[in-house]
Amino acid sequence: MNVKLLILLVLLPCNLIAQSFSGLGSTAEGFTNPIPNKSFNFPSDHGSHNEYRVEWWYLTANLIGEDGTPYGIQWTLFRTARSPTEGNSWLSNQIWFAHAAVTTPKEHFTTERFARGGIGQAGVNAEPFEAWIDEWSLRGENFDELSLTATGSNFSYRMSLEATGPLVFHGDKGYSIKSSEGQASYYYSQPFFKIEGTLTLPEGAINVSGRAWLDREWSSQPLSENQSGWDWFSLSLDDGVKLMGFQLRQTDGSTFSSSSWIEPDGSLTSYGNKEFVAKPLNLHTVGEKKLPTRWRLLLKDKNVDVTVKAINPNAWMNLSIPYWEGPVEISGSHSGRGYLEMTGY
Secondary structure, eight states: OOHHHHHHHHHSOTTTGGGSGGGGGSOOTTSOOOOSSOOOOTTGGGSOOTTSSEEEEEEEEEEEETTSOEEEEEEEEEEEESSSSOOOGGGOSEEEEEEEEEEOSSOEEEEEEEEETTSSSEEEETTTEEEEETTEEEEESSSSEEEEEEEOSSOEEEEEEEEOSOOEEOTBTTEEEOSTTOOEEEEEEEEEEEEEEEEEETTEEEEEEEEEEEEEEEESOOSOTTEEEEEEEEEEETTSOEEEEEEEEETTSOEEEEEEEEOTTSOEEEEOTTTEEEEEEEEEEETTEEEEEEEEEEEGGGTEEEEEEESSTTOEEOSSSOEEEEEEEEEESSOEEEEEEEOOO
């Protein structure tokens, strides 16, 4: 038996894949569900919420090398619960897994980690903040100044982050609706990180700097049974504005969308279904998948009409749970850089 497969069988419940990405429309009986008008409590809400089925700490960054070459990095820690009943030590119902990636114009490096909760191998502390799995970590005395590390077989990075703006809360004050049936998550971001550090790639160490975006989200059933996946965009425009937009693809071919327009001072305007429009412009073949790696995005209220193009169309996360994730360039009515994630293809 493949060693990697054996490890997965030991660590992961058989329904983990069903609980991830397109399977998030499955039942969540016994788990807590988000409700409107939540009063967020910090720093505790930076930590884990084990009574909910799924949760993530999701960081992406657009970086520039000293020679002007664009790079992207991803660092994501996921928590998923096997059941609503908490257990101790090796009987913990919490499963942790993490993804890390570096994207260059020519290469895309990925790796992943898995851990059982309750034994100290992975977890999140709210104060001082620390999210970790094995030697990978995102940590700091508070949520405004963090250090970031990850290592794979052919890459590593070590970064420092500093927040230059406030947290922002998507949807209705952090209550983010994901379907016309009412599925929702709690969702906030820190989109104002400055980031700098060192990438180590096969060709050597590279000093980089840029902007990073950290998403926090947790729920128990964020998709409906009629949704198959999503396309998510986080855009940092050259005028200082941030735009987050996503569309969830319905099995009948329609979409459900939501977006946030974030001013440089952090003030946010939320837009509901159909106001943010994402139109695929071409399909690119990655392995056996065909995905749109160039998009036209529209937000009429803010006169947004942009083309978003992948820096590297081959940024396929060929992991146990596969999806596409990579940095993009923005042109048209606005310019800038950002990140695109596509799941369920």
